[in-house]
Amino acid sequence: SLTISKGAVEFKNVSFHYPESDVxxxxDLSFSVQPGETLAILGSTGSGKTSLFQLVPRLYDVTEGEVLVDGKNVMNYPIEKLRKGIGVVPQEAVLFTGSITENIGWGKEDATSDEIISAAVDAQIHETVEKLPNQYDTRVGQRGVNLSGGQKQRLSIARALVRKPKILMLDDSTSALDLKTEGKLLKALRTYSCTTFIITQKISTAMEADHILLLDDGTVEAWGTHEELLNTSPLYVKIVQS
Ligand code: CTP
Ligand code: MG
Structure with a gap:
């Protein structure tokens, strides 16, 4: 039956407004990303980055146009099959009251302990976990240990990685990481060969991507590589210089 096999993503003349509003x-967004490529999405607050993300796993549906995964309209996938192939790391990391293992394995209850640890290593959180009082059995969330914003982000990334997604979507999920840790994380992500959407504020992250999409007030202000955008987008140049 219909599952995500490669992870190509295409937006075709996509327009969107939230159900409760007509703004x-x-x-009219159009772009495409090939399997295994990385797309960095930049844009000021409120420009529509998170909204764009939500249309791929169908947390919301487009108002006009089409989102295609592996050439097929996302509306034609059984929703649980679609979501199974997509790892979404939300802007605000959500942890549950439970152990580290339960938090990483959430949504993939058959994950082995080796798979949990391997995802944690790649998400650059394993060393932190090792130092906790009960390592992977340590409880987090209410009445558990407190974790920093960056530690929560990395647990949340590990949760997406353990599912070995074909499409990985990071919503500003590395904002609290220092550049060295982020560099190691991005390097580890490449070994997954998944198509990666990464919302970021950092030019250093965008420069590494195959494509950059610069959103401005819900439209594509610029599309291309770092070098191309330096030559074609005054807004991009302004961001680089700021
Ligand atoms: N919006 C809305 N209803 C929601 C969520 C967002 O009407 N449930 C609106 C926001 O007010 C904003 C626009 O949608 O005008 C785009 O929001 P969003 O996609 O969340 O913007 P981001 O680019 O993700 O902004 P940020 O960098 O602050 O995360
Ligand atoms: Mg957002």
Whole structure:
């Protein structure tokens, strides 16, 4: 039956407004990303980055146009099959009251302990976990140990990685990481060969991507590589210089 096999993503003339409003949040977006490529999404607050993300796993549906995964409209996938192939790391990391293992394995209850640890290593959180009082059995969330914002982000990334997604979507999920840790994380992500969407504020992260999409007020202000955008987008140049 219909599952994500390669992870190609295409937006075709996509427009979107939230159900409770008629203000367009995304207008006429078209772009495509090949399997295994990385797309960095930049844009000021409120420009529509998170909204764009939500259309791929169908947390919301487009108002106009089409989102295609492996050439097929996302509306034609059984939703649980679609979501199984997509790892979404939300802007605000959500942890549950439970152990580290339970938090990483959430949604993939058959994950082995080796798979949990391997995802934690790649998400650059394993060393932190090893230092906790009960390592992977340590309880987090209410009445558990307190974790920093960056530690929560990395647990949340490990949760997405343990599912070996074909498409990985990081919503500003590395904002609290120092550049060295982020560099190691991005290097580890490459070994997954998944198509990666990464919302970021950092030019250093965007420069590493195959494509950069610069959103401005819900429209594509610029699309291309770092070098191309330096030559074609005054807004991008402004961001680089800021
Ligand atoms: N919006 C809305 N209803 C929601 C969520 C967002 O009407 N449930 C609106 C916001 O007010 C904003 C626009 O949609 O005008 C785009 O929001 P969003 O996609 O969340 O913007 P981001 O680019 O993700 O902003 P940020 O960098 O602050 O995360
Ligand atoms: Mg956002």
């Amino acid at each position: 367009p949040v995304l207008r």
